Amino acid sequence: MIKGKQSLSFTRTPYIVSSGCVAGSKEAKGPLGKKIDLINQDDLFGAKTWEAAESEMQKEACIVALGKAHLEPSEVRYLYGGDLLRQGIATTMGIEALQIPMFGLYGACSTSGEALALSAMAVAAGYGSYMLAVTSSHFGSAEKEFRFPLGYANQRPLCAQWTVTGSGAFLVGTERGYLSDEGEQRNSHVKITGITVGKIVDYGLKDSQNMGACMAPAAADTIQQNFEDFGRDAGDYDYIFTGDLGQIGQSILLDIMENRGYSLQDKHQDCGLIIYRRIKQDVHAGGSGCGCAAVTLSSYILPKIAKGEWRRVLFVPTGALMSTVSYNEGDSVPGIAHGIVLEHC
C-alpha cells in the first residue's frame, strides 16, 4: 500500500467508472469542444451570477457522471469537491441539491487531483462502493475573485492564463462496470493504481499573474517523487499531464527536470495547452483553473486510456496557493501538485 515517501499503491484498485464534464463557449471553440458532454453558449448556465453559473456546472457535471453509470446520488457514499472561490461556495451551492455526504476541499487548481486521490483512497479502503470527485472554475467568477470584475476590462500580462469555464466530475468505484439501459454490461477501462500526495513547494515567486512559474517547481517535485516512490522514470508512462502550467510553466518544468536528470520532452503535456488554441483564442500563456485539468481529463485523457491507446498516464494537477490578501500582504505564491496514476484495464 505505502510506497516510498509520499505515495500509495492500491491493491483493491479503484476504477473511474464514469465521468462528466461541462464547459462554456470559449472551451466549446477549443480543440476539445466536440468531446465535452455539455456546453452552454452564454456561460451563465441559466443562472444570474457567475458564481451561481459555476455551481450549476458542478451539479450538471455530477449528474452527467452519475447518469452515464445509471446511478442515483443516494448511491454515492461520499463526495469530495472544491473550487477556486473564497469559502468554496461554488461547490457548496452546486452540490447541495445532490444531498451526498461531502468533504469540501481547497487545493487551488490541484483540487481535481486532491479529490481523485481522496476518492480513490476511500474506495480502496472499502469505505463505500462509489465516491464522487468534482471540481470547477469559471472565468467570470475567478477574475472577480483574484483580479478584477470583467466590466473593468483590465489588460492582462502575456504570462497570465485564462481560467477555464468548466467542471468535471469523476465517479470512482469498486465495481468495474454497470448495466446499460439495454441491459448490456459496460465496463470501465481506467483504474487508479496509485497516488502521490504533494507537498507545498515555494521558490519565493511573488508574481500572482505568472502562476505557471509559481506552480512548475511543485509539479517537478511531485513527478520526481512519483518516479522515486514507484521506482519508475518517464519511460514508464505514455504521457505525464500537468494541470495548468501553461507555456511558461511547461518550459520551467522541463528545465528543472532536465537539471535533475529526467527528460520529459516527449512525455509531457499540459492540460492548459490542450484545452484552447493558445494563439488563435488569445489565452496568453494557456488555460488554468480547477476546471482545466478536470475537463481535459474527462473529455480527452480518459477516453484515450479507456481505448488502450495509452496504457499508463501520470495526471498531475497543479495549484498556485494564494489569495488577494496573501499577495497584497507581500507573501510569495507557493505551489502544490498531486499525482494520480491512471492505467488501462
Next chain:
Amino acid sequence: MIKGKQSLSFTRTPYIVSSGCVAGSKEAKGPLGKKIDLINQDDLFGAKTWEAAESEMQKEACIVALGKAHLEPSEVRYLYGGDLLRQGIATTMGIEALQIPMFGLYGACSTSGEALALSAMAVAAGYGSYMLAVTSSHFGSAEKEFRFPLGYANQRPLCAQWTVTGSGAFLVGTERGYLSDEGEQRNSHVKITGITVGKIVDYGLKDSQNMGACMAPAAADTIQQNFEDFGRDAGDYDYIFTGDLGQIGQSILLDIMENRGYSLQDKHQDCGLIIYRRIKQDVHAGGSGCGCAAVTLSSYILPKIAKGEWRRVLFVPTGALMSTVSYNEGDSVPGIAHGIVLEHC
C-alpha cells in the same frame, strides 16, 4: 466498516496520540485559559498581520502536538488542514515549513471534524502510521474576511459570535503510545471508533450574523444520523459536543431534536459556550471559528476522555457555508456538521 447511510466504524481503531493547541489573549482569560498549551498576549504571535499570525498558530499547534509524541514532521504521512480564510492561506503559509504532504480542506467551522474524519479514515486504512489534523481561526482575520476590518469598530448584533483566535492540531495514529524522554511508555487513552460524514443542510436562513441558527439544523441531522447509523441514542454518549452553535444555535438544536423525539438536554454542550465566559467576556452568543472546537477538544474534551471521566463522546463541529460574495448575492447560509465518535481506552 460501513455503518448505515453516512457513517463508518473502524476495526483497526485509530488513536489520538497527542494534540496541541495555541490561542490568544481573550481565550487565555476564558475558562480554558490555563489548559491551553501556548498563549500569545498580543494575538500577533510575532507576525505583522492577522493572517500571518493565524499561520504561525497553525505551525505552533502542529509542533506542540508532534513534540508531545516525540515525532518529527517527516514521520507524519499526510496532513489534513484548513481554516476560514479565502483560499485557505492561513494553512498554506502556516504548515509550509513542516513539509508534510498535505490535503487542503474547507468546511467552515466544521473543518476540525472533517480533518479528524479524513485522518482517521487514512490511518484505519493503513495508509500511514501518523496523520496530522489541524485547523485555525483568528478574530482579526475572520472579521476582515467576513465582516469589517477591526479598525472600523462596527457594532455587532447580539446573535453574532466571537471568532476564536486559536488553533488545534491532532496527531492521529495506529500506535497507541510512544516513549517519553525518560524512556517511559506513554499511552494514548483516546481512540476514534467511528465517524458520521455530514451533508449540506439548508433551512433557507439568510442572516450571516446569526450563524448558530444557520448551523443548528445541520448539527441536528448529523447527530440523528449518527444515532441511526450506530443504533444509539443520547444515552449512549456521556456528552455530545457541537462546535460553535452558541446560545441561539444551541436552543434551536435542542428544539429540533426534541421535536424529533430525542432529548439532548442533559447531554449537549457547545464548544462556543465553553471557551469564553459569555456574558462577562462580552462575546454575545458565544465563540465560533475553526479554532473554537479544535482548542476546546484539545484542552478540555480529550483530557477528560483520557482520564476516563467520560467513556464515549460525540464531537460534532459545525460549519456555516457562505462567503461575502454568496450572501451579498442573496444566497442562504447552509450548514454542515461532521460527527466524530471518541472513546476512552
